[in-house]
Amino acid sequence: MTTMSNPQSRKQAKNYLTSENYYQKNSEQGYVYSSSKELLKIVDLTQGQEVNNEIHSNLIDNRNPFNEDKKIVKSRRDNENDRAGFDVATGAPKSFSLLTEYYRNTNIEKYNQLIEIQKLANQKMMEKLKDYVRARIKINGERKYIKADILYSSFLHDTSRLNKDGTCDMHVHSHNFIYNICSFEDENGKTKVMSLNNEEIMNQKIYLGQTYRNELGKLLSNAKEGFFEIKGFSREQIEHFSARSLEIQKEMEKIKEEYPLANESKLKDLANSKTKLAKKEIDREKLFKENFERMAKVGINEEL
Numbered sequence: 001m002t003t004m005s006n007p008q009s010r011k012q013a014k015n016y017l018t019s020e021n022y023y024q025k026n027s028e029q030g031y032v033y034s035s036s037k038e039l040l041k042i043v044d045l046t047q048g049q050e051v052n053n054e055i056h057s058n059l060i061d062n063r064n065p066f067n068e069d070k071k072i073v074k075s076r077r078d079n080e081n082d083r084a085g086f087d088v089a090t091g092a093p094k095s096f097s098l099l100t101e102y103y104r105n106t107n108i109e110k111y112n113q114l115i116e117i118q119k120l121a122n123q124k125m126m127e128k129l130k131d132y133v134r135a136r137i138k139i140n141g142e143r144k145y146i147k148a149d150i151l152y153s154s155f156l157h158d159t160s161r162l163n164k165d166g167t168c169d170m171h172v173h174s175h176n177f178i179y180n181i182c183s184f185e186d187e188n189g190k191t192k193v194m195s196l197n198n199e200e201i202m203n204q205k206i207y208l209g210q211t212y213r214n215e216l217g218k219l220l221s222n223a224k225e226g227f228f229e230i231k232g233f234s235r236e237q238i239e240h241f242s243a244r245s246l247e248i249q250k251e252m253e254k255i256k257e258e259y260p261l262a263n264e265s266k267l268k269d270l271a272n273s274k275t276k277l278a279k280k281e282i283d284r285e286k287l288f289k290e291n292f293e294r295m296a297k298v299g300i301n302e303e304l
Contacts, residue, residue, distance in 0.1 A: 002125065002209035004202060005087040007180075011080035013060045029156065030056065033123075035130045036149030038191040039183040043072060043151065051153045059153070059179045060084040072181055073193050083180045085152075086198060088129065090122045090212045091173035094238045094245075095230035096220075100158070101170040102300060105292045115172070117219040119156065122174040125212040126152070132200040135184050135192075145197055148182040159287070161276055163243040167294075168287055170241060237298050241291075251275050 030051040034040045040047060043059070044066055055065040062082070064070035076082055092100075096114065103111035135148035153176070160171040182196040201208075220230065239246065251271035256262065262270075295301075 001091040002205065002212050003087075003089045003091075004205055007083045007086045007198060009081045010060055010062075010084040013084040013177075014057065014080075030153045032151070032153045033126070034149060034151045035127075035133075036151075036183050036191070039149050039151055039181075039193065042183070042191065042193055043181070051155075056153055056177070059151070059181070062181065073195055076180070076195055083195070085177055085179040085181075085196075088126075088176045088178060088201075088208075089173055090118075090125055090176075091171065092118055092121075092216060093230065094171075094242050095233045096216070097158070097170040097172045098233055098237070098241060098295065098300060099230055100172050101288070101291055102295060104288060115156070117216065118172050118174065121212055121216040121219060122154065122176070124215040125208055126150075126154070126176055128211050129201060129204070129208055132204050133182055134197040134200055135182050135194040136197045137184075137192075137194060145200075146184055148184040148194065148196065150178060150196070151181045151183075152176050152178040159282070160244040162282075164247070165243070167243065167290075168282060169243055170291055171244070233300070237300060240298050241294070247275050 031048050032040075032045050032051050032055070033047060034045075037047070044064060045055075058065045058068060059072075061068070061084075062072050062076050062078075064072060071078070096118075100111060100114045100118075103114060130150045131147075133148045133150045134145040137144055137146060155175045155177075156172075157175065158170060158172050160169045162168050178196070178198070178201075180196050181193065183191050183193050186192050248268060248271045251274055252264075252267045255267050255270050255274075259267070259270075
């Protein structure tokens with residue numbers, strides 16, 4: 001599954017960061033990437049460099065990661081309503097998350113292999129996404145959209161939000177926060193930095209989601225292309241650890257009665273916002289032990 005958020009203002013993105021610390025609430029690691037070496041040089045970062053809250057916050061604010069007084073995109077407005085960027089998330093099928101969690105406790109080598117598969121499938125999707133990045137510029141007074149290079153931070157998560165009963169299901173997924181910063185080469189070969197136009201990216205949401213699923217499938221020997229679940233898990237086992245998805249589905253049905261013309265994507269966004277609990281810090285070791293015990297109770301064992 002691949003989801004895309006609406007563009008977030010600096011105020012929204014900073015509130016999300018400070019109120020929930022969503023991306024790194026439970027010590028999740030984040031790394032910065034770009035399709036342009038020159039853009040990375042401009043922002044004083046290197047490919048795959050680890051991102052902390054300070055770096056992430058400064059990029060949201062259109063500031064150099066290590067110098068708040070240095071603006072990156074000179075033409076951008078300097079206020080809280082200025083666009084900061086948007087989030088693109090890739091989520092593995094529930095059976096993938098179940099298998100990953102099982103191997104965390106029983107075979108660390110296989111666990112690491114599955115985590116790398118998620119990272120690689122997410123990376124492949126982001127490589128496709130960059131083809132649809134555009135910078136909006138003016139040439140002889142006329143507005144033009146030209147291909148540009150991207151700057152984003154990627155964060156790997158392995159749990160869902162807390163369920164109402166206090167449990168927390170396994171959910172391997174990646175968040176890619178795409179900053180409102182992009183670059184292109186002008187007619188003289190000089191790198192220019194501009195704000196990003198995300199319209200074409202949004203138009204390619206379905207294609208990019210299919211790209212992620214296909215890449216994940218290629219990397220799993222017993223999976224098919226497209227929508228799939230890994231063999232060896234029953235529907236009951238998958239649903240047992242899908243409380244958050246089932247909660248959203250039920251809420252969507254209620255909202256549809258009020259908004260019968262809304263499409264599924266809009267219904268899902270509304271249901272998600274209405275039902276989600278605040279991101280909380282969790283005792284990860286305790287959680288992993290509890291989830292392993294939960295898996296054993298529903299028959300997920302060494303026969304996998």
